[in-house]
Amino acid sequence: KQYGTHFLSAIPANLYGPNDKFDLDNSHVIPGLIRRFHDAKMSQVKSVSLWGTGATRREFLYIDDLADACLFLMDHYDDSEIINVGTGEDLSIRELAELVKETVGFHGSIVWDVTKPDGTPKKVMDITRITKLGWKATTKLQEGLRLTYEWYFKHQRSSE
Numbered sequence: 001k002q003y004g005t006h007f008l009s010a011i012p013a014n015l016y017g018p019n020d021k022f023d024l025d026n027s028h029v030i031p032g033l034i035r036r037f038h039d040a041k042m043s044q045v046k047s048v049s050l051w052g053t054g055a056t057r058r059e060f061l062y063i064d065d066l067a068d069a070c071l072f073l074m075d076h077y078d079d080s081e082i083i084n085v086g087t088g089e090d091l092s093i094r095e096l097a098e099l100v101k102e103t104v105g106f107h108g109s110i111v112w113d114v115t116k117p118d119g120t121p122k123k124v125m126d127i128t129r130i131t132k133l134g135w136k137a138t139t140k141l142q143e144g145l146r147l148t149y150e151w152y153f154k155h156q157r158s159s160e
Helices: 029-043 063-076 093-104 128-133 141-159
Strands: 010-012 014-016 047-051 060-062 083-085 109-113
Touching: 010 063, 014 029, 014 063, 014 141, 029 047, 029 093, 029 141, 047 093, 060 063, 060 141, 063 083, 063 128, 083 128, 093 109, 093 141
Parallel strands: 010 083, 014 060, 047 109
Antiparallel strands: none
């Protein structure tokens, strides 16, 4: 307002997709799970250990949906209020781990290390403002996971 310039502040849900960091120590949850299950599959180990109980709930947004939302907002949003961008749907980390395990094709078991923390119990965004404008994410989680794993499998040596 001070300089007569229009800015948008779009806050995305947890993002995932191609070109993410798949580093075991510094990755976000989805690329971290993809890497763990992929490595376990390639090493033919029988189980993967994950932190906590898996009960925490998170919302995830495919990166192409964020790009689409940003373009949409430039044409349809003229407010200075922060606007959330997400799916408005969450799932447990346990459910997510099963989806990633299936996507990667790992046939072993998941062992939950309950001595490790779970984190905040639930993180889901209120996306009422953007949905009222007419925008909705189009990439279903299963499809986004498949696309992300395909990218990782093709580029794994350069992303580690």
